[in-house]
Amino acid sequence: MNLKTLITHSVQYNNWVVNKYIDWLSTKSDDQLNQEVVSSFPTILSTLHHIWQTQQYWWAYIAENGDFDFAAISAAVTKEEIFSGIKNNSQKLMEYVETLSEEDLAKNVKIESQWFQCDFSKYEYIQHVIVHGTYHRGQIVTMGRNVRITDAPMTDYNFWNVYKNSEATSEA
Numbered sequence: 187m188n189l190k191t192l193i194t195h196s197v198q199y200n201n202w203v204v205n206k207y208i209d210w211l212s213t214k215s216d217d218q219l220n221q222e223v224v225s226s227f228p229t230i231l232s233t234l235h236h237i238w239q240t241q242q243y244w245w246a247y248i249a250e251n252g253d254f255d256f257a258a259i260s261a262a263v264t265k266e267e268i269f270s271g272i273k274n275n276s277q278k279l280m281e282y283v284e285t286l287s288e289e290d291l292a293k294n295v296k297i298e299s300q301w302f303q304c305d306f307s308k309y310e311y312i313q314h315v316i317v318h319g320t321y322h323r324g325q326i327v328t329m330g331r332n333v334r335i336t337d338a339p340m341t342d343y344n345f346w347n348v349y350k351n352s353e354a355t356s357e358a
Contacts (some may be wrong), residue, residue, distance in 0.1 A: 197280040203341045204276040223329045243276040
C-alpha cells in the first residue's frame with residue numbers, strides 16, 4: 187500500500203468516525219453534553235469544540251490557505267454549529283486529500299507559530315489531525331459514561347475497514 191492510499195483511507199475513516207460520533211451525540215440531551223466532568227475539557231461539548239478548533243487550525247496549514255480565524259471559531263457557538271463545523275471540516279479534509287498526489291502529501295510545510303516551529307510533510311500533519319481527534323473522542327466516551335451515556339458506537343479502524351469492503355462488495 188502506498189502513502190496516498192494509506193492517508194486517503196485514514197481521512198475516509200476519520201470522516202466516517204466523525205459522522206458516527208456526531209450522529210450519536212446529536213441524540214443526547216443538552217444537560218448531558220454540558221455536564222461538567224473532570225477531563226482535559228470540562229464538558230463533552232467543550233471537548234467537541236476543541237476538536238473542531240484544532241481541525242480548523244491544522245486545515246489552514248494543510249491546505250496552505252491561512253484560513254484560520256481563532257477569534258471567530260472561539261466565540262460562543264451553538265451545539266449545532268459545533269456539530270456542523272466538525273462534520274464539514276472532516277468532509278473538506280477528506281475531499282482535499284483525495285485530490286492530492288503522493289508528491290503533494292510528501293511536501294513539507296513550514297509552520298512558525300507562537301507555540302512552536304516545525305517543518306513536516308502534509309501527511310504528517312494530516313495524521314496528527316486524525317490522531318488528535320481519536321484521542322479526544324476516547325475521552326468523550328469516558329466522559330459520557332460519567333453522565334450516563336453508555337451507548338457509544340463501534341468505531342475501530344478494522345470495523346470501518348470491514349464495513350467499507352462489505353459495502354464495495356455489495357455494490358458490485
